[in-house]
Amino acid sequence: MKLQDFPGWLRDTTLRLFPHRTRPGLRAIGKPDAAAPVIVTGNFTLTVRRMIETLDGRDVWLLVADSQGINVWCAAGGGHLTHHEVVAAVRACAISSRVSHRMLILPQLAATGIEPHKITATTGFETRWGPARLEDLPAYLDRGYRTVKRDRHMRFPLWERMEMAVMWAAPMTPILMLVVWLLIDLRTALVCGTIALIMVFGLLAAVPYVPIVGAKRFVTFAALTIFGAALGSAAFFALDSPTLVQLLGAAISATVVTLVLSVDLTGSTPWFPSYINSFKNRFDVELVEDKCTGSARCVLVCPKNVFEMDGHRRKVRIARPDDCLRCGACVVQCPEDALRFRFADGRIVPPSVVRTTRMNMLGRRSILLETADDS
């Protein structure tokens, strides 16, 4: 990273909960010519910044579509990075006059929003999925634009978990400290802020080793709260003889941190389904086997390796349903409409609805369900 990029990087990392827009359009990395590959991404500043760093030393076109400053996955899931935005970017930047080939490399995590055949139909550009993670792009390019199994599956390494911790801690800690300062005093505020940081970073560091999904998550959250309160109390005892108000402040702060995290800790990760999906009336991906022709598009877009191809029968099967994030990429991409969502109460969400209403499970989609036919 160059020194002048540091303030931007700091802002993007600490405030990554919010959209950050960079200018959409075409960027040349290195000295791309007419044969250079065109890699598509969204206009979240952090992504574009990383993309340029990762592809340093290569000659490629980076086509930045307008995803409203939201990262590729969330934008696709929320309907802000679809074939419409890709077509718009291809046309606005006159890509067809810059390159001699007709191939776009799309981010795999945008498969919840982009319907590739619509891009081909309107622009003449064929598409292929790039790797799920941008750090795998150089190897992908070296391999001749082919993903290997490892590229297609999400990872959630420690450095990324720490980034998520920053995302949670950055807005939460100052607010917590301010409130405690106003209600009690500065010293208590500093202790409570420190507890909050330790709790958030500690929990995300421990994610592979403690349960944060399913009913067992409540044990984790209870333990986290007690740990935070105990740590705060210990700090007050070490500093001075604490007042009851200070001890209470530590306990309440620890509880507040846990409550905030427990709203949607998993939904902010690329690794677990959101809690919201498992509240009442859970839904899952369902395979209509008769329709499946074994195109295996679902295998190619699933970031969690849920599907397996049965080459013998020319059918896929849902091999690891418990890993599913319900992102819907498989449903959107299936050319035979053989996948759909089914709610626990039996209602289904047909692919046509998944393609247009994206991830909005709680709102409009459930209304549409009542009229959806069961075919």
Next chain:
Amino acid sequence: MSSYVLMKILESTPTRYDRGIRLISRGTIGRVYERVAEIAVTPGARVLDLGCGTGGLSLACAARGASVVGIDKDPGMLEVAKGKAASGDVEWIELGAMEIEDRFEPETFDAVVSCLMFSELFPEEREYVLSRAAGLLVPDGLIVVADEVLPPSAPKRFVRKLARWPLAAATWLATQTTTHALKDLSGLISKAGFRDVHEEHIRPAGIAIVRGANQGLAA
């Protein structure tokens, strides 16, 4: 990945869009729709509404006797539009403004209208859409664009920013809707080759309505 909860709030914005735009336009949005329709529509005219959103402008045009096609790339917005009672002839299509050439033949429309859409596009997109819109218009056909515009002088822009900030923040908190402003809407329309470009303003929201005529047969 931003929190799923935050996403959920953001993606359900179509249902709150009308309220948000009413707030941020300080109640003038209805007047904007009416004025654009008044300029663009003669009875029986074929009108294309680019980025129709929840359909306010399309319906205003249809009510004046136009046969309207409202296009938007957001199916959620169109769903809200379809739920509104239409008095007149309106068709809703899921289509981006950058894709109009794929759907319509040249010289299909007597007027192309658009409200608060061009400010959502990036500069290359604006030029592209205007050039394609000209292709879909009959000779001498009208383009009428309403959008938020920035004052020409820097101090005035600063004052506007200060004055707008609280309202924009409140509107976003209540409805997750916001608007952006363009620098030189008339210049944009002129540069695209439209003639007789005329700009008028709806105060106090800083919304400009710019009209221009497509090149005539002789041109």
